[in-house]
Amino acid sequence: MGYGDEARDTYGGGAHDRSYGVDRYGPDQYYGADRPGADPYGADAYGADPYDDVPERRPHVRRRRRRGPVLAVVAVVLAGGGYWAATAGPLDGGADGGGPADPEARRTAERFLDGWSAGRMKAAARLTDSPAEAERILASFTEGLEIGKPKLTAGRDRADGDGGAQVTYTAKMPVRGLGTWTYDATLPLVREDGGAWRVRWELGVVHPKLTETEKFRLVREESAELDAVDRDGGAVSAADHPSLAGVLGLGGGRPQGAVQVVDRHTGDVRSTEARFGPRRGAGDGTLRTTVDAELQGAAEAAVERHVGGRNAGLVALDMDSGEVLAAANSPATGFNRAFQGTYAPGSTWKILTTAALLNKGAVSPETTVDCPKYLTVGKQFHNVETSEIPGATFREDFIHSCNTAFVALRGSLGDEEMTDVARQYFGIGEEWSTGVPSFDGEVPVPGDETEKAASLFGQGRLRANPLVMASVTATAATGTFRQPVIVAGQEPSASASALPEGVVEQLRALMRDTVTEGSAQVLAGLPGDVGAKTGTAEVTATGPNNGWLVAYRDGVAVACVVEDAESGSGDAGPVVREVLEAVG
Structure with missing residues (x-):
């Protein structure tokens, strides 16, 4: 019986200076802007990226040697x-x-x-x-x-x-x-x-x-062919692992660039203010990655086998180090949804909400928190097929993912508390130095009670991606946030406090029970220590959803999102199961 994970709420989702010689864009071209018709309380206003196969949206790497022409140099002349x-x-x-x-x-x-x-x-x-x-x-x-x-x-x-x-x-x-x-x-x-x-x-x-003497200049170039190795020193390539072209920029010929500070009069470069593209892990020009080539292959095969050409992203992390073991996307050479997607996380976010509630002592797994068919907070919320669990315990609410029970607990957390917990214990709100361009999550303070209610089960204006949710899963299962990294040698730029041991024990038990008795039974029977949480995030009131599944097994955390999905367990579940089966 599915409840909230497969649940949806009811409300669905100047003049230009011609002297610069650059292409002009409107101020709102999907880069953080609200799209027409996207309900801010619905799931993912940004999930389906409008530039699926546009090369310039892919991550980029710094050049090892000059190859190809400079594509553009844009000077900003401000007098x-x-x-x-x-x-x-x-x-x-x-x-x-x-x-x-x-x-x-x-x-x-x-x-x-x-x-x-x-x-x-x-x-x-x-x-x-x-x-x-x-x-x-x-x-x-x-x-x-x-x-x-x-x-x-x-x-x-x-x-x-x-x-x-x-x-x-x-x-x-x-x-x-x-x-x-x-x-x-x-x-x-x-x-x-x-x-x-x-x-x-x-x-x-x-x-x-x-x-008055210095200005900025944007420089765009093509990346060179890049030699890369996995965590064991073996060569990895875009030919063998197509998703690594989008994630790491393997294969060359991809845009990269920098914002430079230049002298207004001479054009001499004074400094580089920002550089875009991953850092190399060694001085010999070889990109040293944390990727496990075998698991990477399994992840790419699972995504290709089960998502049927739909947009999808997946990340697998080593829970003890934060190192990315695998990252896969569909299409493999398209937009890097795994690291740069901006999706509503749906009910997978209940892991973090539960951590906040347990840490505050607002509930225990055995606390009675009724799961009604409907609950209205400005707008009406309900569970899938208006299901209910009269007299439910919080444990039942979690493993069956009851939205209305979580909405009922909104008064147990302050308006800013979710934002604070996300930053303090899960590192969300910090800038992550992963080694490649990444979106590291966003947990805004809700603007009203309706938005606050929606945010408790992963809707509202919350934004995440498989990288973020794999990290949330690893943090919940180990109690310690370890900033994700995919290029070896990165100095972590984000840190967080450890979750109390009692909270971690309860989270692990809830996630294990979700596999054995709840909405993630698609993973049942896997050997070892396995825990999970499913999620189905609404994109529009009547359109298809985004399906999520996050899970861990024997020290590896995996998060997967599949667009145009029916449910997290049904669409992301087979992908995650196949990846976890490959965990040695």
Whole structure:
């Protein structure tokens, strides 16, 4: 009997400076933007990538030797204006710093960032003291560097000594086809005579290194043919493992690039601000990976055999190290869904929700948490085929994946608690240094009670992919977050606290029972220590779903998503079972 895992909720889902000579894009081309018709509480507004087989969306590697022409060099020529000389670090007050800024100053800063991130350059520019110049420079910077929809988040604020204010912000700039450029900057604000706050327009508003003497240039190149080896030193190639072309950039001829700081007058390169593509693991030009060639082959074969040409992604991790043992996609040489997909995780997310509830002592496996057919929180939630479990224990709710029971527990967690737990114990919200471009998950604070209810069972605005969910599974099963990595020699950039031992024991028991008695019985009979969680994430109210299954067996965690699915167990289950059968 299936309940929530196979469950769906009821609501379904400026003028251009022609001197730059670059292709112009609208501000909202699927790079983080809401697509028309996508319900923010439905599953995956972004799951089906619109660029399935466009080579420029694949991950890229740094060149070992020059091969092929430079594809494009885009200079962002921003003239005029002053230069804000403040550093990009946080505002900590200090001896010469004031207290918190006027709340209206912060609101002005947030409105400016919101306008810029949404591509409303004119609206953002009106909040500055130099609207015409601000609109021109914001447009030329964003479009000239081929940035999609930026994600700009206000940080700390303070009043400064001359009656103004400062607000830091973090910028995540998705450079088309390459990856995300992240940096910190500061907005200076001044109060006009009439009392309104304005952003004081200076070049450093956009980036601290943008000055009257230096500008940015985007360089795109083709990657060279790359020699790569697996964890044991054996050669791996795109010919033998097609998915590694998309994941690691094997095979050459793929876009890579950098954002450079150059002298405005001479064009000399002063520094490289951001580089896109994986780092090599050795100085001899060989890419040293963590891949297990045998398991990689099994993963690719399983995906090809069971998904029937649909879009899919899979990641297998060593739970004790975080090393990626296998990564597969369908189509094999298409978009890297395994590492860069942005899907709602569906009921697989209940692992993390359960960790939060157990850690807080809000429930135990034997706590009675009724599983009704319906529960309304702004919108009506229900389980598959309006199933119910009267008088259910939390254990039954978990193993049968009852959505309404999890929604009923929303008052047990604070609005920010899921976001905090995801970061504190699971490393989600940090930037992961995996060795290749990756999307490392997103757990926003819910905007209202309806969104909060949806987020408890993996819908709402939550975003993840097989890399993230394999890591969540490994963390839940071991109690320790180990940042995933696929290129050897990476220094982990994210860390997290260990889950309490009692929480880990209960999570493992729940996941084991899901295999033996619950919705993941597709894995029943596998030898060894096996635990799992299924999930079915809604994409639209009437269309097909995304099917998820996450599982572990004998030290290996696997996560798989299959688009256009009926259920997690039915569509992702056979893939995961075959991969786990290959675990030695």
